[in-house]
Amino acid sequence: MSELYAVIGDPIEHSLSPAMHHFWYETYNMDHHYHAFRVKPDNLKDAVRGMKAIGVKGFNITIPHKINIIPLLDSVDDEAQMLGAVNTVVNRGGKLYGYNTDGLGFLLSLKEEVPEILEQNPKVLIIGAGGAARAVGLTLAKHVKLQQLDITNRTMEKARQLSEECTDLTNTRVLSLQEAKDTLPDYDLIINGTSVGLAPHIDQMPMDITPSERKQVFADLIYRPLKTKWLREAEAQGHIILNGLPMLIYQGALAYKHWFGKLPDAKIMQSFLERKMED
Ligand SMILES: NC(=O)c1ccc[n+]([C@@H]2O[C@H](COP(=O)([O-])OP(=O)(O)OC[C@H]3O[C@@H](n4cnc5c(N)ncnc54)[C@H](OP(=O)(O)O)[C@@H]3O)[C@@H](O)[C@H]2O)c1
Structure with a gap:
């Protein structure tokens, strides 16, 4: 029927x-x-x-x-x-x-597209503290054994709130955007959970990508465009990328x-x- x-x-x-x-x-x-x-x-x-x-x-x-x-x-x-x-x-x-199903959708997209990242107790940085970043952050904190979950955001107070909500679930810190940029190479997985780079503002990035010696995973929750400037730059530097469409x-x-x-x-x-x- x-x-x-x-x-x-x-x-x-x-x-x-x-x-x-x-x-x-x-x-x-x-x-x-x-x-x-x-x-x-x-x-x-x-x-x-x-x-x-x-x-x-x-x-x-x-x-x-x-x-x-x-x-x-x-x-x-x-x-x-x-x-x-x-x-x-x-x-x-x-x-x-x-x-x-938002946070679990992101988790499943990681499991399907970059499963190796979940097997290594990753160090994760989330840029953003809005609704999508919150769903992803809390879900990762609850369901994945993380070494670290750090959060940065334009409005620090929102990052602080999200980090506080994660404290019972995982190791978490709040970083300023500058601190996050300086320590970017330390992370295994870096997630853009902001709307920076969303069409039509496709020439914007949430943060410059600090060069790193090792391969990292750069994820963007945005799927319009499919490859944001942030993902294009990460890919050009040899990193693994994941866009928001699988989520x-x-x-x-x-x-x-x-x-x-x-x-x-x-x-x-x-x-x-x-x-x-x-x-
Ligand atoms: N793939 C998917 O299934 C999926 C699902 C949901 C959302 N998304 C995407 O995720 C993104 C965020 O969505 P949302 O629902 O979380 O939105 P939201 O609740 O409005 O949060 C927006 C986030 O972006 C930050 N931001 C916005 N403009 C900024 C700017 N000019 N400079 C720096 N930071 C800025 C905000 O920082 P402040 O806190 O400082 O304002 C906040 O962290 C959107 O691009 C959306 O398309 C994807």
Whole structure:
């Protein structure tokens, strides 16, 4: 039977989620529909009530509703509670259950694309302390044995808050942007969790890349453009790079798993979305 799934956010018109989920539905011969709804903050409560009323089976939540949706749900799992944000909802018999697949999506992208990094108790630096950096930082701190998790951000107070939240989970410090830049070669994995470099500001970098003798992994949560200036420079210096597209795909794949009980093929999605983004 055909079921309705959705994503709500504002803005929403550039979301890749409808294309991604429809591609999976077609791949697995499912007759479902996934629709993007623009929901203004003032309308969130009515929108969620509407989802229940019309029997939407599951939906994703994106900016700016990931935090404010929590009190509107019947239950929220541990991961989403830790992050204080929900990006996936499952409707089970009229009750709404909230999950968060953002941080786990990033972790899965690391496991699939650069698995060796997770086997060596890595020293990690996160640049940024917004919603995405927070999801990634707390998830790595909780699920990976890290030697160190350092956080830097333009607004130091936000970096301090995130680091404090991680203290029970791992070794963590707050660094100024200058300190982070000076010690960049010490890290095994460096993650840009800021929006610096996001289209259309594609000539910007979150930080200059200090030359290093050894190969490091540079990750960027941004997927528009697919290769930010930060990743291009890191690659030119011989480092391993990872863009934000696998994170987007795996957070979607994990949402799919919440709805249908198994992970869909994420590998076939990569080239499909790359082609879609070129259109
Ligand atoms: N791949 C994925 O699936 C995925 C998922 C979510 C987000 N993302 C990407 O992650 C990025 C961050 O998203 P978000 O939701 O975390 O946004 P957010 O909550 O608004 O956080 C933005 C972050 O970027 C920093 N920043 C913004 N402009 C800056 C500037 N001019 N100079 C220095 N720092 C600046 C902010 O620093 P302050 O704290 O100082 O303002 C903050 O750390 C976006 O590019 C988004 O596309 C990717």
